[in-house]
Amino acid sequence: MDGGRGPSEQPIFTTRAHVFQIDPSTKKNWVPASKQAVTVSYFYDVTRNSYRVISVDGAKVIINSSITPNMTFTKTSQKFGQWADSRANTVFGLGFSSEQQLTKFAEKFQEVKEAARLARDKSQDKVETSSGHSQASSVNGTDDEKAAHAGPGDAHLKSENDKLKIALTQSAANVKKWEVELQTLRESNARLSAALQESAAGAEQWKRQFSACRDENDRLRGKIDELEQQCSEASREKEKSAQLERRIEALEAELRERETELRDLRKQSELIPQLMSECAFVSEKLEAAERDNQTLEDKVRALKTDMEESRYRQSRLKGELKSFLEVLDGKIDDLHHFRRGLSQLGADH
Template identity: 40%
Template sequence: MTFTKTSQKFGQWADSRANTVYGLGFSSESHLSKFAEKFAEFKEAARLAKERSQEKTELTSTPSQESASAPGDLQSPLTSESINGTDEDRVTPNTPKHSKARAEPSQNALPFSHSSSSINKHWEAELAALKGNNAKLTAALLESTANVKQWKQQLGAYQEEAERLHKRVTELECVSGQTTAIKSQKTELNRTIEELELALKAKEEELERLKAEVESANEFRFQKDTLTQKLKETESRNQMLEVQLSDLEQRLESSQLERETYRNNLCSLLELLDSKIFELTELRDMLAKLMEGS
């Protein structure tokens, strides 16, 4: 597998065994360069490990192979995967020899299709992430809506209780004098009212927070719709470009055929012209001989 920089902040590599193309985007060009260097280092290390394992297999005999199968000499899965990867690297360099014989539009079509597919994968990944966030926010919104309804009911009950307590305090003040028992009961009722007011204030703050979460969920939904529209536009544009590319290839083939036909016609005309010139030369020689004889 060979890592290729397709732009200043994006690179990709292909796995021919899995028939898959992988791509990575980076925040800066320096990070992309560092990743490419590390990719090449691990690729070279895998190749050296492959060569060493082959040399060890050739030098060791059957008893040494049995001793090598002990638990202490087992290779790690990473090394075996890297060795398998080097086999693919040794095979893939032969493929560009066949691709060089293709026409020029075909060479330009391959990077273009890779870039468009990488853009589509990028938008699809963002869309999937937004769908997950949207599902979580929707669940939180439903739970928050149920909680809001419950809190509203509790708030109504608290308000009714507060009004009842206020009426009770008023009745107690009207019915009896300001005795010590009534004062303590009034203080207690006032404390209860304050606690209820604090609880009401906390519920209102929680309600405001839930409203903000609902607004953010709506924004995420809008972003999801926007990304979906962009993805559709990108796919339609990709299809249009593919149609244009195929049209250009057909035009190129037809122009090459016309050029070949024109060249063949010119060759036939040249041959005919050579024969006519030869005949005129013979006719001139004959006329010259006739003039000399006369």
């Protein structure tokens, strides 16, 4: 469903908003026409020179409002605006996500409203011109006869008059179509009113449920705070436990080292009797060695004494030998002299 748009209608501005309609019973409360933000567009009909605001939610037309010069768009808050449509017998409200979108829609509404006023003034001028032309035709002859004798200006007026007749015919057809749409909208409004009453009853139930949920939420928040506190304490205890575990691991490692050392000492203690026996044997050998050493020292002292005596005797012998050698040298010299004397004596004889 396209909201009754004809092939000559074109979108000139599009935005998104939450659509509301005034409650027909109270004329005060707003009734949501869409569950979520929907597309809202301005359409311009080239043939009719008219403007409409149209919004469709799925296959349902929720806005079909023709803009007239006497309409006014009012900003009721920073993100909400409304306008009254007497033909649809309702008030439309739009909720935007930002103030900028609301401002743009309001500016475009003012532009479209001014364009509709200009189109209306131009249409009225055409109707008045066409009416004067018809009166002149009734005085001076039929339209066909006038067209046969009239100039180019009269022919243009006749063409405009024909276009106006066609537009009026289309307008009559559109009025019938709009009446059908209006009846459909009224039926939809009645269904929406019934749905609103059901929604009001459901809203009360939802309020009670919301209150219960809020109380439950408060209780759960208290429980969550308590659990968070417990979790914090558990975290601290966990950290302490981790520190104790690390300390225990260090102590266990140290204990294992001590046990290893103890095993080594036990093994060494098993060797102590053997070592003591060996030590006694070594002590005996040491005592014997000391005795031998003492004996050797005595022998060394005796040898030293003998050596000194030997040195003394050797020194005396060297002196005596030296004296003997000196005497011997004298004797040898005397013997040489004696041999030379014998040799000389032999030579003389």
